[in-house]
Amino acid sequence: MTVSRVLRNRGDVSEATREKVLEAARTLGYVPNKIAGALASQRVNLVGVIIPSLSNLVFPEVLSGISAELEDTGLQPVVGVTNYRPDKEEAVLYEMLSWRPSGVIIAGLEHTEAARAMLENAGVPVVEIMDVDGEGVDSVVGISHRRAGRHMAEAIIAAGYRKIGFLGTKMPEDHRARKRFEGFSEGLAAAGLTVNDTEFYSGGSALLKGREMTQAILARSPELDFLYYSNDMIGAGGLLWCLENGYDVPERLGLAGFNGVDLLEGLPRRLATMDACRREIGRKAAEIIAGRPHSGMIGGEVIELEPVLQLGDTIRRR
Amino acid sequence: MTVSRVLRNRGDVSEATREKVLEAARTLGYVPNKIAGALASQRVNLVGVIIPSLSNLVFPEVLSGISAELEDTGLQPVVGVTNYRPDKEEAVLYEMLSWRPSGVIIAGLEHTEAARAMLENAGVPVVEIMDVDGEGVDSVVGISHRRAGRHMAEAIIAAGYRKIGFLGTKMPEDHRARKRFEGFSEGLAAAGLTVNDTEFYSGGSALLKGREMTQAILARSPELDFLYYSNDMIGAGGLLWCLENGYDVPERLGLAGFNGVDLLEGLPRRLATMDACRREIGRKAAEIIAGRPHSGMIGGEVIELEPVLQLGDTIRRR
DNA sequence: CCCGTCGCCGTTATCGCTAACATAGCGCTT
DNA sequence: AAGCGCTATGTTAGCGATAACGGCGACGGG
Secondary structure (H helix, E strand, O other), X not given: OHHHHHHHOOOOOOHHHHHHXXXXXXXXXXXXXXXXXXXXXXXXXXXXXXXXXXXXXXXXXXXXXXXXXXXXXXXXXXXXXXXXXHXXXXXXXXXXXXXXXXXXXXXXXXXXXXXXXXXXXXXXXXXXXXEOOOOOOOEXXXXXXXXXXXXXXXXXXHOOOOOEEEEEEOOOOOHHHHHXXXXXXXXXXXXXXXXXXXXXXXXXXXXXXXXXXXXXXXXXXXXXXXXEEOOHHHHHHHHHHHHHOOOOOOOOOEEEOOEXXXXXXXOOOOOEEEEOOHHHHHHHHHHHHHHOOOOOOOOOOXXXXXXXXXXXXXXXXX | OHHHHHHHOOOOOOHHHHHHHHHHHHHHOOOOOHHHHXXXXXXXXXXXXXXXXXXXXXXXXXXXXXXXXXXXXXXXXXXEEOOOOHHHHHHHHHHHHOOOOOEEEEEOOOXXXXXXXHHHHOOOOEEEEEEOOOOOOOEEEEEOHXXXXXXXXXXXXXXXXXXXXXXXXXXXXXXXXXHHHHHHHHHXXXXXXXXXXXXXXXXXXXXXXXXXXXXXXXHHOOOOOEEEEOOHHHHHHHHHHHHHOOOOOOOOOEEEOOEOOHHHHHOOOOOEEEEOOHHHHHHHHHHHHHHOOOOOOOOOOEEEOOOOEEOOOOOOOO
């Protein structure tokens, strides 16, 4: 017991014995067994974080926001990756909950029925992140992708573009990209316009795909005067291709992406984009998990962040 | 016990009771407590993975190799990030070992003394990855960065470049970048050459930094005819800058990066690089951890992978 | 001088599961 | 009818920590 007290800095132990314990622990190379500790105390200093992918650049940024916020709370994030597959998400969630974490942060609002039930019965704070367009289980932190798409459509129309193409991912499970597209279409519809042509991809180097898709869509529909990309990476590829092929950007052809990745700063021209508040989302989510025990177990907060439209150099200004 | 047997698929249980148990578990929403399970069985299906950063693109790729290999072994990776800080590495390692994982995969061969001691006494397989230039604790999977640098130097010299600049990160704790630089310098020295000028950066958008550094180094040393970048991202920034500013690449000025990230495929010209075998490193490391229990606890293997030089379009060919 | 308080440390009983062994019931042989 | 070998299920004793409480000097006030 005395050892336990020393190693956790809890309860009083005389300075003399404390020293002796630490000394002994050091020479023995003793590492306490958290498994036993967690079982006895019913407390686990882990927070489960479930995201669709690590190669998307967006999620590592969210993670870094989470880590930063958790840094000195004694909590530790544990990451699970679903590859955008609902069944994998369910499995990862089950696995995580079986370790009884102090909280769960999970991307998106769409889950299998079983996953939703698990989240509801987990008995720990749950934060669904990235997206606020829908019904959450507990707390929600994110942006409205639908409104983001709509907002972009309005900006494009205001800038005078009329023949609009959309380029995106082929993933049916990327609900946020889907919602952006829907919002975008609505925004166009409100002005009596529609998306004139679309192009989708999956897998491979996004930058390269951006080039290829741009070439393809412009070959097919040369009349287009604006291309809206569902992420910055393919947008960057498209931008490079357009510049190389002598398109007059943004006069003849406007371009925009989504996310606000800092990679864009190094491009020859600043691609129009919308910041998805990635780090901020991570921070807020972690804050809810870390703060919950103190703040009287309220739960169910919904925090909607406002993505900021950055016109950059690829949407003409009036 | 019967429930335990059903849920672990271990031992024989009649089909009838198995069904009843599963049914009950489902309606109760029962999730077994792995903490108690792990304590009792002294087995934990987690593998600790410790890496310096998630924003480097390289590490998510290693991770994806690890996940893929672990996919159906019943093992699960748990990621810890050190931000290139040795003290953080030590803390993360301690935290991980206190959960008694089935194995540890850790980037690099350089650790604090305490961390090394922990790895030695962990009593589980340890794989140090990315780098083979040094002494490992147990198994090692990686490439020789020193040789990679040297190899690049030789290729550059063979192509006839003579006035060579080096651009890299300012991080003293990035031992692999340092080793590449040392090997590179050795390679030049062997031909009676030296690095004519250097430029270092830290933080910020790598692509943008690549531009800025390239501009700076060429302004200061216009006679340079080759720029070696310590990673592909700054190399890509440099390439874009050179093309925009009318440099004749690769005739007047050659360029090369390091890593072989697939982003390069979307650039206007293919940057010369060297593949760091990232996914492969992840796979092999995971394979060692997963295979160890079977293969008779040998341990101590060193797997050196061969990075392949890709000349691309930015080193002139003879 | 007694008793309450405080500081420090030890004892006991869990936590929820699994390893290892025990038992019950059945069919079959001897 | 007893004994054997199965299979299917139950019992017991931990795993290594912590919560909760208990004990024991020392000290100080009445």
